[in-house]
Amino acid sequence: MSLARQPGHERHALELDAGDPLPTRRAEFHIPPHGGGEAAYFAGNSLGLQPRALRARLGEELDDWAGLAVEGHLEGRRPWFSYHELLRGPAARLVGALPREVVVMNSLTVNLHLLMVSFYRPTPERHTILIEDAAFPSDSYAVRSQAAFHGYDPDEAVIRLMPREGEAALRSEDVVAYLAEHGHKVALVLLGAVNYYSGELLDVAAITAAGHAAGAAVGWDLAHAAGNVELRLHDAGADWAAWCSYKYLNAGPGSLAGAFVHERHLADRSLPKLAGWWSTDPATRFQMAPAVSPVDSADAWQLSNPPILSMAAVLLSLEMFDQTGMPALRAKSLRLTAYLEALLDEVCAGRPARIVTPREPGRRGAQLSVRVHGRDVGPLTERLRREHGVFVDARRPDVLRLAPAPLYSTFHDCWRAAAALAAVLDDGWR
Template sequence: MEFKNTRDFARSLDKEDLLAKYKDEFIFPEVKGKKVIYFTGNSLGLQPKTAAKYVEEVMHNWAQLAVEGHFHSSKPWWDYHERFPGKLSKIVGAKPQEVTVMNTLTVNLHLLMVSFYRPVGKRVKIIVEEKAFPSDQYMIASQVRYHGLDPETAVVEVKKRPGEHHFRTEDILKTIEETGDECALILMGGVNYYSGQVLDMETITHAGHKIGAKVGWDLAHAAGNIELKLHEWGVDFAAWCSYKYMNSGPGNASGCFINEKYHGSREIPRFEGWWGHNKERRFLMEPAFQPEPDANAWQISNAPILALAPYLASVEMFDEVGMPALLEKRNKIVAYLEFILEEIGREVKGDFEIITPSSREERGTQLSVFLHGEGKQLFNYLMENGVITDWREPNVIRLAPAPFYCSFEDMYNFGQILKEGILK
């Protein structure tokens, strides 16, 4: 399709957009009396209008039933988490029994490493990407130290080549091959939070298994954003937060994937609690742990129902629309945003450098842009004029036009505000 940088053209795309109606299903902040153009769904998604209803349902049941709400509320609390796997499994490409919801992201990665980082002999190393999100860096280093090892020698970083913004798959594979039987675990971010690059998870997973390592993925920026096939790829484990592209609310619950080949074992090391115990015998208060036959064996405590309620509201919207439709719009709106950036760059003779890969296979919703020659005052101008975006030092803005609630006219309007901010 040949794009045009005009309001009429943008509106024509919105008229053709089958997901356009969902924009009205979200609550937008306002600046100067107008709804913002929201580009930060990669940090915190907007609130679905149905979220309050789901929370209020829990509050009402609590008020009316108190403890009996565990079994007699409209959505009983004792199995509330079981409403997620069937729907989430479609989003992450898993079998329903391989998915559960619990805790928060870094907590879950820690718990999963109890099971899947088992250093022994010379097989002690963890392969990670250079400058991973800080929380992952802290978590991995602390796990290594917990096992009495030194992160300086046990953590192997895959680096970008000098002057390049992306990781090369061949460099990752070379690091995996060179580490060989010293590698216990590969744990990387499926989508790089800074550049928006999507790693070749299938190829990397197969390479890790070839050398006998376990392979896990942090999908914080991937779940609800890109196509995932965790079961088909043979991934050992993965975890994701729900508050970015999945719009569940700040700091909300995390989803987990544990490959079915690890289910049903009482021998696998893990930290255990009574919500992972055999559901049919849970309230018999038996001393010996009997794991649930699926990913729920990794549950520890009873579910935080008030946190899960808005997540369920969002997951049901994802299930209604389906990932194929979201991915189709994502590809189109990101391409249009890219076109707008290029057009405005030519008009203002600006030096914009999009550091997110250009191929669909290597990017999701996010475009990261170097604004060479521009400082943070441009970011401030955007924010003051209703464009909510994200700034990363030294001069990168991250733009994530989430397909649920961003329109093509938003992309056009952003371009005009960007131009005004540069020329003012």
């Protein structure tokens, strides 16, 4: 009998929830319903749940718009003109940066491009871009298009590092070794700090140091890292980074993204940038000058005034992360993921499935990827959701991603997911 179905195991999961040092904030989120109760949601690495407080927060901005109209820019309860500054401090704490090193703006891939304008400066001798072979497709498209824009063949200029034979995750030491041997040709390193497919957490500090030692600029895609793992971008010395806010940060589909530029670059007037009205010094913005008045902060990479309704959702999310703190969330994430790993090991034993995420807790975020051999996992995820109320994410053809997000996932959710997966694997699926 599977561990997930042993008598008393559900009770044990409930006891773990009751005794955990960090109480869940599940009640503060809208959980999809199932069978008169709530679903077990493990797809927060794709789209986080909606905070219950968001409707009222958006209503405040709508009220200001209705009652103040254009004067809301300066007279609203959170004036729109300077609204993005409210996010600077909590966003910096989230990623381990100085406040002036971060700005919330645009979408993730737009920010990647804006930052590559500044930090991908290829030459014939040094023009390659180093990414992981399992990079998210938009990252691949972005770097290939940047190489082509500069006149280089993307098939030659983009180097895709692969995991070792028989492994699903790229090891940090292999990235460091590649840079030590071939880094003289690398203009830019751009890796996902947490890989979307395997859940692998790379060593940001070690890889950044290796990239700099080789003479390359180093940027990080934090789409699956921000709000998931503790980050120390400033101390690690990363040149730049970008992240989205609709996964672990629960700010809504397509919500605004974030960007980081290390302070050593902020006053560098030689860096090329694309500019817009919000790139200039706000103190002189309404003088309507024809040329930008530079600011020595990440705001210099902004283009336009931000969409306030989207920014309100990000601000609310950042407030929640500030209230709990990433150290406490990461500690609970490790507890949840370890418990889920033990359950899934029992479920996978004797069945055509195995965990492909690294086993070492320090090498992964809040995600376990399970490869189900020889089957399309799309119908499997549909049955898990429809029949058992368990949301997991499918990466076709054969990988399930389960992400116990510590703000709202519970040990009982982990038990439900393992029990449901065991039942569906035993029963087969169409």
